[in-house]
Amino acid sequence: MPLRVAIVARLAEEDWALLRQVPGVELVDLSDWAWADAAARQEGDPCVRQELARRLEDVAVALLMGPGQPLLAHAPALRWVQLPFVGLEQLAGTPVRERGILVTNARGLNARSVAEWGLTLMLALAKQLPHYLRQQASQRWEPRQAPTLSGMTVGLVGLGAIGGELARFASALGLRVIAIRRSGPQPPPAGVSWVGGPGDLPRLLAEADWVVLAVPATAETHRLIGAEQLHQMKPTAWLVNLARGALVDEAALVTALREGWIAGAALDVFEQEPLPAASPLWQLENVIITPHVAGTSPGYFHQVVALFCENLRRYLAGEPLLNRCDLERGY
Numbered sequence: 001m002p003l004r005v006a007i008v009a010r011l012a013e014e015d016w017a018l019l020r021q022v023p024g025v026e027l028v029d030l031s032d033w034a035w036a037d038a039a040a041r042q043e044g045d046p047c048v049r050q051e052l053a054r055r056l057e058d059v060a061v062a063l064l065m066g067p068g069q070p071l072l073a074h075a076p077a078l079r080w081v082q083l084p085f086v087g088l089e090q091l092a093g094t095p096v097r098e099r100g101i102l103v104t105n106a107r108g109l110n111a112r113s114v115a116e117w118g119l120t121l122m123l124a125l126a127k128q129l130p131h132y133l134r135q136q137a138s139q140r141w142e143p144r145q146a147p148t149l150s151g152m153t154v155g156l157v158g159l160g161a162i163g164g165e166l167a168r169f170a171s172a173l174g175l176r177v178i179a180i181r182r183s184g185p186q187p188p189p190a191g192v193s194w195v196g197g198p199g200d201l202p203r204l205l206a207e208a209d210w211v212v213l214a215v216p217a218t219a220e221t222h223r224l225i226g227a228e229q230l231h232q233m234k235p236t237a238w239l240v241n242l243a244r245g246a247l248v249d250e251a252a253l254v255t256a257l258r259e260g261w262i263a264g265a266a267l268d269v270f271e272q273e274p275l276p277a278a279s280p281l282w283q284l285e286n287v288i289i290t291p292h293v294a295g296t297s298p299g300y301f302h303q304v305v306a307l308f309c310e311n312l313r314r315y316l317a318g319e320p321l322l323n324r325c326d327l328e329r330g331y
């Protein structure tokens, strides 16, 4: 009997073609469930629920680009979920752990994009690009001095796929790189001065000119950066959040930015997305805001499908899956 695999994702025809080439698999097209709003609209309708349950019968595997709840509720035979992104937010509140369902993510596929975005934001802040864009809009000519990154210290909170890429970029530019990771102090990789554990966060904050967040949102990292940590940063330091809004106490950050506890921030992610119009962050001149785009690049979903195909092959062959998440630790 073929493995029934639900595709809860809107894919290009070439990606469907790639999936059809995997032997021993029967694809179930659930692309109409790939977006949270559609799923929420339809979930209330008993006929839709019945239809979903029928289509998900005997489905053992899913590529999931929508919310996890409807999928898990209607797929009793589900054994493995492949996520198209790194964070596990889609599965929040679902009994994946209780049901012993394997979860794999897309760790590493967009690490280069996110690290490039981090570097872009750092250079833009150091070179005062927001100031010049404001000048350009009003045809003003007011030169300022700008430092080089070389010789500054970047503190990476997280040294995984993204942190590792950024460490290489930063080191190549002559920055001193320091980092912390959950697994604790370890011999630093090339170009990194020291690697500590979560307990070394105060030391990292005190030493860094740039604090870059590249950790997952978990119970341990929730509001990792609050008023106390912002006070521990140098008044000349910058905060760059490439990871998740939940890592930062946004109200404390606004105060820190207004009162000059730190020099400024570049934020790709927020507590609430899209960032509400009423957020004071929009008005601050020492902030760069980007709309959660660090990880997006053309061809990304093609890479996700290629990873999924390789994992399908491994699953059918009984081999370990790539990018298996540890649901206990939350990433």
Ligand SMILES: NC(=O)c1ccc[n+]([C@@H]2O[C@H](COP(=O)([O-])OP(=O)(O)OC[C@H]3O[C@@H](n4cnc5c(N)ncnc54)[C@H](OP(=O)(O)O)[C@@H]3O)[C@@H](O)[C@H]2O)c1
Pocket (backbone or CB within 6 Å): 086, 087, 107, 108, 110, 111, 114, 157, 158, 159, 160, 161, 162, 163, 180, 181, 182, 183, 184, 197, 198, 214, 215, 216, 217, 218, 220, 221, 242, 243, 244, 268, 269, 292, 293, 294, 295, 296, 331
């Ligand atoms: N803005 C975007 O578009 C975008 C795109 C992709 C990802 N992200 C976010 O970025 C996060 C990181 O992605 P990644 O691919 O680098 O993930 P990853 O490879 O899994 O790396 C995560 C890193 O965080 C560390 N970590 C976890 N908990 C920690 C804690 N409590 N204290 C200190 N370090 C901790 C891990 O430590 P160990 O090395 O010891 O495991 C690891 O070094 C993702 O979870 C996602 O939320 C954002």
